[in-house]
Each structure stands twice: as C-alpha cells, then as structure tokens.
Amino acid sequence: GAVVSQHPSRVICKSGTSVKIECRSLDFQATTMFWYRQFPKQSLMLMATSNEGSKATYEQGVEKDKFLINHASLTLSTLTVTSAHPEDSSFYICSAIPRNGEQYFGPGTRLTVT
Amino acid sequence: QKEVEQDPGPLSVPEGAIVSLNCTYSNSAFQYFMWYRQYSRKGPELLMYTYSSGNKEDGRFTAQVDKSSKYISLFIRDSQPSDSATYLCAMNRLGAGNMLTFGGGTRLMVKP
Numbered sequence: 282g283a284v285v286s287q288h289p290s291r292v293i294c295k296s297g298t299s300v301k302i303e304c305r306s307l308d309f310q311a312t313t314m315f316w317y318r319q320f321p322k323q324s325l326m327l328m329a330t331s332n333e334g335s336k337a338t339y340e341q342g343v344e345k346d347k348f349l350i351n352h353a354s355l356t357l358s359t360l361t362v363t364s365a366h367p368e369d370s371s372f373y374i375c376s377a378i379p380r381n382g383e384q385y386f387g388p389g390t391r392l393t394v395t
Numbered sequence: 396q397k398e399v400e401q402d403p404g405p406l407s408v409p410e411g412a413i414v415s416l417n418c419t420y421s422n423s424a425f426q427y428f429m430w431y432r433q434y435s436r437k438g439p440e441l442l443m444y445t446y447s448s449g450n451k452e453d454g455r456f457t458a459q460v461d462k463s464s465k466y467i468s469l470f471i472r473d474s475q476p477s478d479s480a481t482y483l484c485a486m487n488r489l490g491a492g493n494m495l496t497f498g499g500g501t502r503l504m505v506k507p
Binding site for chain 2: 285287313315322323324325327330372374376378382383384385386387388389391
C-alpha cells in the first residue's frame with residue numbers, strides 16, 4: 282500500500298523558535314496533501330490543504346502566517362510552525378492522496394513547545 | 396452541533412466479543428463513509444470505505460451505512476486485544492474533493 286512518512290516523529294523546541302515538519306509520499310505522487318492537528322483524546326482537525334505548485338488553503342481559524350505550508354514537489358509538503366508557543370504543542374499529522382483518491386496518513390509528529 | 400457525532404468511550408470489552416461502533420451525522424450531503432483505526436501516537440489507518448447504504452464486510456470487520464437515518468456503524472467480530480485503539484469515522488461530501496470530516500473517535504479496549 283501507499284506509504285507516507287513524516288519527519289521528525291518527535292520534536293521539542295523552545296518558545297519563540299520555528300519548527301519544520303516534513304511530509305513525504307514515498308511511493309506515489311500526490312498533488313494534494315492535508316495537514317491536521319490532533320490534541321490529546323480529540324479527533325483530527327483539518328488545518329490546511331496543500332496543493333503542489335500553488336498556495337495552501339487554510340481552514341477557518343488557522344493562521345496562515347504562523348503555519349507556513351510549502352508543497353515543493355509532488356512528493357513533499359512541509360509545515361513550518363513559526364514563533365512556536367506552548368499552546369502549539371500538539372500531534373501534527375499529514376495525509377497524501379494518490380490517483381486512486383484514497384487518503385493515506387503519515388505517522389504523525391509530536392511537537393512539544395517548552 | 397458537530398456535523399459528525401461519535402461516542403468517545405472508552406468502550407471496554409472482553410476478548411472475543413462483538414464490538415459495535417457508531418457515528419451519526421447531520422449533513423445529508425455526506426456520500427462517502429470511512430472508518431479509520433488509530434493506535435496511540437500513530438497516524439490513522441483506513442479500515443473500511445463505503446459509499447452506499449447497506450453492509451460491507453472485510454474479514455472480521457463489517458461497515459454498515461443507513462443514509463436514511465444518517466447513521467453508520469462498524470462491527471468487529473471476535474475482537475482481539477490488538478484491536479485496542481481509537482476508531483474514527485470520517486465522511487466526505489460530494490464536491491468537497493478529498494476533504495474529510497472526522498468524528499471525535501471512540502477509544503476501544505479489548506481485554507484478554
């Protein structure tokens with residue numbers, strides 16, 4: 282089956298710094314990738330839709346200047362959390378969609394901001 | 396009111412039991428229905444995908460959709476401790492591309 286990877290799997294950073302999370306589709310090309318955030322014991326909340334070669338589409342309430350998304354190629358999307366604060370601590374999950382339309386999820390990245 | 400409602404549990408059952416997980420939804424535009432399994436600190440894994448009312452079976456798993464009642468279910472037969480996870484229902488609207496709306500997830504614990 283299709284494989285989506287994320288890097289890093291865990292990251293701890295200090296308040297005020299920026300953190301980049303990578304999402305890669307390993308064996309397929311994905312014109313669309315999604316970024317989700319999941320707080321403990323809660324469901325996935327869609328943050329933004331990342332489209333290769335164009336600007337990301339952000340969900341209501343998600344600050345585009347804080348969560349920078351770059352879909353640089355058909356196999357890579359990055360999420361940069363800028364000027365991170367403790368309330369940004371969460372589990373960030375990406376998903377990618379190959380031609381068959383099924384959504385495959387990455388293993389997630391746990392961000393802790395101290 | 397959330398578009399998709401799911402009892403958060405936790406649901407605790409003995410090994411071998413039949414498990415019933417459910418979601419209700421309010422938007423009749425939802426046409427595609429999925430069940431995902433998520434182990435702790437991992438990404439969701441697709442279990443079942445359906446788009447019509449009725450039942451769909453895959454091994455120990457059966458997905459059931461009742462569009463008239465806006466109600467979907469996932470049944471797990473002969474539950475195993477390895478089934479212990481959070482189960483998320485997800486839905487997709489026509490015209491919404493691949494965007495999914497998730498339920499809150501039900502945490503299942505299968506005790507040996």
